[in-house]
Amino acid sequence: MRSKLNTVRLDACDLRILAELQADGRISKSELAKRVYLSASACSERLRALEASGAIEGYYARLSPSLTGSVISVMVEVVLDRHRLEDQRHFETAIQGISEILDCWAIGGRVDYLMRVAAPSMAAYQALMEGLLQASLGIDQYYSLVVTKSVKSNSPIPLSASRGR
Template sequence: MKLDAIDLRILEAVQRDGRITKVALAEEVGLSPTPCWMRLRKLEKSGIVSGYHARVAVRRMAPVASVMMEVTLENHRRADFDRFERAVAAITEIIACWSVGGGVDYILKIMAADIDAYQRLVDGLLDREIGIARYFTYIVTKTVKEKTTLPLSVLLSAPDAPNS
C-alpha cells in the first residue's frame, strides 16, 4: 500500500493517542473528518494499523522483574527453531521474542513477579527440553528509553513526510 504524507500524519497521531477523536485527528492532519476517517479505516483494513492498546505502568501497582535473555539452541534445524518458538509463544511472561543473527539465536524480553519467579520460568524451560544449549540473563535495573511509537517518517524516508 502506497502511503502519502497525510497517511503518515494519521499513523503518527494514532500512535501517540489511540483514543484521539475523529474530529481531533482530522484537525491534526489537515483533513475534514469523513475523508480522514475513511483513510484511517483503510489503514486498519490493510493491517498497517494492527490494533490499539493501553500502556500499563505495572511498577505503580507492584514491583516486577524485567529481564532480557539471550538464548542459543543446541541444534539449528527448522524443527528445533519451531519447537522453541512454540514453547515461547505459550509462556505469558515472555512478552517479546526476537530471532536474531549473530552469536545467539534469540533475544527474549520477560516480565516476572520477581527474580525467583523468573528463575522458576527458566527452570521450566530447561526441564521441557526445548533445545536450549545456553542462555544469558540480563536484569533490567533502569529503563533509560522505551518508546512505543515508531519513527515512521525516518523509517519510510518520505521526503514530504512530517519531521523529515
C-alpha cells in the same frame, strides 16, 4: 507468509495519521481528522485501510509497571542447540502462551533469540527458565541481563514522508 503491508504505499497523509496515533492512540476520529487536515469521512476511510493493511497492528493501554508491585525485567539471550526450521518453529510456538515472556525477537549474531521477560521475583524468573529448559524446547544456552532501570521505552517508530512505501 508475505505481509499485506509490503504491498501498501504510505503517502504523507498516512504517515501523519500514524504519527498522531503513536502520540495518542485514544484520539477521537474527529480530532484526528482535524490534526491531519482531512474530512472525518476521508480520515476514517484511510484509518480503516491502514488497519486492514497491517500498518496498524492494534491499540492498547501502556500500564505502569508499579501497578503490579515489584516486578523485575530481564532481557534473555537464547541459543538453540539446533538451527533447523522445525526447531525454530517449535521454540517460537511454545513461548507464545507464556505470559511472562512479553516480547521475543529472532536475531542474527551470536544468539538466536532475544526475549523480554517480566517476573515478580528473581526466584520466579529462575523457575520460569528452569521450566523452559525442562520443556525440551531446544535451548542450549541462555544469558540473563537484568534490567536495573528503564532509561527509554515505548518510543514511537520514526516516520518520514521520504520513507513511504
